Amino acid sequence: MSAVEGDVADASSLNPQTLGFMCGLEIHQQLATGKLHSRQPGELHDVTIDTVPDEWPRVHRRLRIAKGESGKVDVAAKFEAKRNRSFIYIQSPNSGLIELDDQPPDPHDSEALDIALTISGMLDAHPVPLLQTMRKTVVDGSNTSGFQRTTLVATNGVLNTPTGAVGVDVICLEEDSARKLEAQSTANGEIVIWNLDRLGIPLVEIATAPDVQTPDHAKETALALGTLLRDTRRVRRGLGSIRQDLNVSIACGDRVEIKGCQDLSWIPRIIRLEMARQLHFFRLANELREEIKLPLLPDNRDNTDDIIEEEVRQTVRKLLDKEITDVGKAFDNCDSKMITSTIAKGGVMYAVRLPHLAGRLGTKMPDNEGAQLPRLGRELAGAAKLAGVAGIFHSDELPAYGITEEEVTNVRELLAISDTPSCGFALCCAPDWQAELALESVIERGRLAWHRIRQEVRNVVVKKGAPEDGTTTAMRPLPGGARMYPETDIANLPLAEEEWHRIRSNLPPTRKERQKALLETALGEDQIMQLLDKEIDELFLAGISGELAPGMPALPVKGWATIILDSTSRDIAELVPCDTTSIPPELLAIALAVRDAGDMTREGIVPLASEFLSTGVWPFAGLTTAEATKELISEMANRAESQGFKPADSSDLLAIVISVLDDRADFVAERGMGAMGPLMGVVMGAAGGAADGKVISALLRQEIQKRM
Numbered sequence: 001m002s003a004v005e006g007d008v009a010d011a012s013s014l015n016p017q018t019l020g021f022m023c024g025l026e027i028h029q030q031l032a033t034g035k036l037h038s039r040q041p042g043e044l045h046d047v048t049i050d051t052v053p054d055e056w057p058r059v060h061r062r063l064r065i066a067k068g069e070s071g072k073v074d075v076a077a078k079f080e081a082k083r084n085r086s087f088i089y090i091q092s093p094n095s096g097l098i099e100l101d102d103q104p105p106d107p108h109d110s111e112a113l114d115i116a117l118t119i120s121g122m123l124d125a126h127p128v129p130l131l132q133t134m135r136k137t138v139v140d141g142s143n144t145s146g147f148q149r150t151t152l153v154a155t156n157g158v159l160n161t162p163t164g165a166v167g168v169d170v171i172c173l174e175e176d177s178a179r180k181l182e183a184q185s186t187a188n189g190e191i192v193i194w195n196l197d198r199l200g201i202p203l204v205e206i207a208t209a210p211d212v213q214t215p216d217h218a219k220e221t222a223l224a225l226g227t228l229l230r231d232t233r234r235v236r237r238g239l240g241s242i243r244q245d246l247n248v249s250i251a252c253g254d255r256v257e258i259k260g261c262q263d264l265s266w267i268p269r270i271i272r273l274e275m276a277r278q279l280h281f282f283r284l285a286n287e288l289r290e291e292i293k294l295p296l297l298p299d300n301r302d303n304t305d306d307i308i309e310e311e312v313r314q315t316v317r318k319l320l321d322k323e324i325t326d327v328g329k330a331f332d333n334c335d336s337k338m339i340t341s342t343i344a345k346g347g348v349m350y351a352v353r354l355p356h357l358a359g360r361l362g363t364k365m366p367d368n369e370g371a372q373l374p375r376l377g378r379e380l381a382g383a384a385k386l387a388g389v390a391g392i393f394h395s396d397e398l399p400a401y402g403i404t405e406e407e408v409t410n411v412r413e414l415l416a417i418s419d420t421p422s423c424g425f426a427l428c429c430a431p432d433w434q435a436e437l438a439l440e441s442v443i444e445r446g447r448l449a450w451h452r453i454r455q456e457v458r459n460v461v462v463k464k465g466a467p468e469d470g471t472t473t474a475m476r477p478l479p480g481g482a483r484m485y486p487e488t489d490i491a492n493l494p495l496a497e498e499e500w501h502r503i504r505s506n507l508p509p510t511r512k513e514r515q516k517a518l519l520e521t522a523l524g525e526d527q528i529m530q531l532l533d534k535e536i537d538e539l540f541l542a543g544i545s546g547e548l549a550p551g552m553p554a555l556p557v558k559g560w561a562t563i564i565l566d567s568t569s570r571d572i573a574e575l576v577p578c579d580t581t582s583i584p585p586e587l588l589a590i591a592l593a594v595r596d597a598g599d600m601t602r603e604g605i606v607p608l609a610s611e612f613l614s615t616g617v618w619p620f621a622g623l624t625t626a627e628a629t630k631e632l633i634s635e636m637a638n639r640a641e642s643q644g645f646k647p648a649d650s651s652d653l654l655a656i657v658i659s660v661l662d663d664r665a666d667f668v669a670e671r672g673m674g675a676m677g678p679l680m681g682v683v684m685g686a687a688g689g690a691a692d693g694k695v696i697s698a699l700l701r702q703e704i705q706k707r708m
Contacts (some may be wrong), residue, residue, distance in 0.1 A: 003254045004252050004299050007030065010368045011071065016214050018277060021302065023212035024169075028176075028203045029229045030236040033112045035200035036175050037105035037149060037490070038098035045092050045197045049182040051193070053687025057091040063146045065138050080139040080476065082437060083387060084189035087141040095196035101145040104489040108133075108151065109175070114204035115234045116153045116173040117503045119496075121205055122228055123168050125157030129496055137479075142177035143193050149487055150174040150205070161224045163217045167209030176201040185394045187346070192390045194637040204229070210247065215268035216277075218246065222264050231510050239268060246271060249563055251300040252671035253278025253453050258472055260460035262434050269371075269470040270460060276367070279373040281453050284376065288356060288450050292319075297452055309451065316450045318424045319355050322443050324436055326425070327351045330410035335607065336402025342429045350435040354395070354446055355413050358424035361396035371469035376449055378425060382473040383445035384438035385467075392442060402582050403427075445474075454478075465597040486629065503504055516543065527561045530599055537566055540587055549586050551626025553593050563588050568605060575610035585613060586623050590632050599637035602693055604645025608636055647695070648687055658687045676700050 006014045007607065034042050047053075067073050089100065097103035108131075119126055135147040150172050156167030173697060178194035206225060212218045219645075222244050229235050229242070236242075239262075248271050261267055268410040286296045295308050328349040331339055343349065354361070362375030372378065377394045384392045399405045409418070417423040423484045426442050428435040450456055455478035497626050509517075514537050518528045521544065531537040539548075540561055546554035569583040576582075591609050594600045600608070612618040612632075640646050660683050661668055668675045676697070681694050702707045 002312075002359045004279065004282065006276075006279050007365070008276045008283075008372060011269075011276040011371070012369065014272060014275050014279070016275070017278070020249075021214070021275065022210040022213075022245045022249045022255075023162055023187050023271060024208045025206075025212065025218060025225070026208075026245040026247065026257075027206045027222070027225050028231070029206075030176060030235050030241045031112050031115050031202040031204060032110050032234055033115070033199075033202055035094075035099075036109050036112055037107070037174070038096060039109075040094045040099070042201045043094055043197070044194070044201075045094070047092075047181075047195065049193060052090055052181070056093075057088045059091065060086065061089065061144070062086045063141060065139055066137070066146070070362065071109055084433065084437070085141060085388075086189060086191050087142055088191060088193045090181070090193065090195050091199035092195055095199060099144065099199050100197045103336075105149065105487075107490060108493065109202060111234075112173060113153075113493075114205050114503070115202075115232060116171065117500070118232055118234070118507065119206070119229065120154035120157065120171050120597050121500075121504045122231070123157030123159060123206070125154035125168055125171055127154045127495055127500055128152055130492050132289040133490040134484050135487050135591055136174075137483035137485075138177070140476075141194060143175075143181070144178070144196070148175055148177065149490070150484075153570050157225055159221065159228070161220050163213060163219070163220055166210070166211040166224075168206060169209050170204040170205075170207045170564065172572055174205055174208075175199065176203045184407070185388055187563070189434075201402050204235075206223060215271040218271055219267040220265050222261075226264075227511060230535070232508055232545050233531075248274045249301075249461075251302075252282040252297070254301055254454070255455050255478065257457045257478060258460065259457060259475065260462060260467075263467065266460075266467050266470060270467070270472070273470045273627050274370055274458075274472065278453055280374040281376075281379075282359065283450070285452060287449055288360070291548040301452060304452070312445075312450055316447045320353075320443055320447050322352070322440055324350050324352055324439050325415055327411050327414045329416055331403075332523075334405070334407060339429050340403065347430055348429060348432050348435050349429045349631065351415055351425050351441055352439045352443055353417055354424040354426060355420070356422050357446060357449065358395055358422050360449075361394045361424055363397050372471050374471075379474065380442045380445050380644050383441040384426075384428060386474065386476070386539060387434055387438040387441055389428055389430045389434055389438045392438065393429075395426075449701040521557050523561055524556060525699060527565060530565050531561065534565070539564060548589050549623040549629050551629035552586070552589055552623075553596075555589055555592055556596055559592055559596060560589070563592050563605075568609075570640075571606045572610045572613070575606065576614050578613070583609075583613075584618065586629075587618055590629070593633055594636045594640060595638070598647060600640035601645050601647050603639045604643070608639055608643070608645065611639070612636070622641055653683075653687060653695060654699055654703075657683055657696065657703050659701075660686060661703055665707075668704060668707055673701070673704060675704060 006019060034040060041513050065073055066080065075380050091100065098105055119128065131151050131153065133151045134420065137145050137146065138148045151174065152170060153173050154171040155169065157171065159166045159168055176198050178196050178199040179618050181193045181195050208221065212221055222575050226242060244261040244267070246261055246267065247255055248258060258270060261270055264606045279645060282297065289296055289312070296310050298304060326348060331349050333339055339349065357376065361377035361380070365373045367373050372414060377396055380394060381391050393401060393403060398408050410427060411427065412418045415425055417425065426439065427454045430437045430438060457475045457478055459475045460473035461471050461473055511532060514532060515528060518537055520533060530539050542548045543560040546552055551617045564585065568588060569580050572583050573580045593606045595602060595605060617635065619628065660679060664679065678699060683700065684693070
């Protein structure tokens, strides 16, 4: 048997180096532009299947597979074609004839292409001299055309991480897919409903080389790539705007692509569980081979003998035939409501034999950290579910789920395996065509138990919006080169040398460079981090340098940082009312300039700024001249004075403070400096709003200290 070491039940203890660990990442990042090959806006509409407006048009279609440039049909496309699915596409307001595949695509969005080239420059990649758009076959319904348009932009880049450099194999610019709203099972197949709002939004796809050294390094790499992309300040933010896929293998396994890794903190766990899964099925394959005297798999896939593997494949094909048996009469008196209701609706109960797999299908058991241990039964169920069924029953877990021991015995008799304890079986209760497809998939996956795991695409199991335990389920075979062929509706685009030079000469600063510039302003670390996280450091620097608008004075460092970080914009938006993003930063700057000049109290900023917006004083076209800026500053100062927001004279304020303290002498004597808080509001009220809180605070402190 194999000498490959490692405890499958303790995935965290697996040694990446001794197992021949290889890993690379694929990052898909949405760009903050319009759609890639139509001039539709790139906005998303937050709707569910229950809230889609009735007036949005719907189109019902089926997709059919086509041969790629090589003349072959891609293996993933073949699989999807068997699933008997049709699709309903809901046409959102930002989707037109191009999204419906009723009109040829437009050339690339120029801004999206500029961003992709910028990212290529930041990764020190080499751009391709001629940009040629390709069609990548996708027949799961997420693209109305049956393919995704992808353009190779650059190759051979490098990403520096604290653990070491990671190569970047390719950088592509491609369309995002439609958003799935619901899947409905019918007697004639599954109907999937898609929203077209996301279809065509530009994505930059970055695929790294398999240079990731450990599961933790994978997380570090994803974080470094995400930071670099945000450094462009031209990518979308928020849930779903960036997706990480993992390509994982160990020497005794093979490459598996894992999708759905949204939470970076889960990446190491997901990878380690995949390592454990590959190790488990390698050992199972050799256990099964040894039992029927077949040559064992070598510990390293590079040493695989294709001739031997074909001989094993032919032997196993004869062992696990695709004979499907109707065992419905074994369940004539079944107590399972699920089974009886399905059969009552015209469904069937079919079964297949699984020789040598009894006792090896497994039942649900946790590993040392609570994740499900890998087991063949779960893989068989996953294969069946891709046919659209809810699942299967297999012999290792029965009797259970309302199926009795007597019914199990009857099934074994109908399958003629009563005297073969090593032979297991699988049951599927569904409509005839679906049960057949599901059990054919079970047999195909069962045959693979004698082989090294196949290359495939898997998806992280997600429950309630988060990974359930870090385990994965199969989605489809790993696609190959047959899925690609040229896009004939989009002309090739030469990349001029001067254009690449322009890109390289204007790369955006990194987060560290931005942080260094902010440190020179004497701001506190907390405010610096907030400015960077909100991506408003450039706005801050423009404000304190007087470059925010013509004629705008340089703003105080701490005051400007505070007003663009605190709730001022939100408070103004509530009064107007409007969206917070509609509050012009130049208006905040004018209000701060008036206050800093001593012509308005802090309390006047929100009401006067909202008044400027709601009454049309503010020039929504923007400030284009120094005269316009000065005029607005003067207007706000005049309104502050007329509405009682001009700061009172300090001597007047002092008189008010002294009067308040005299009236409450006993309270001051009792509380000392603790009287400041309660008396602030009293003084502010007595000043009639025409007072600066900082000035009053300083005067109160000064006068109370005199009386102590």
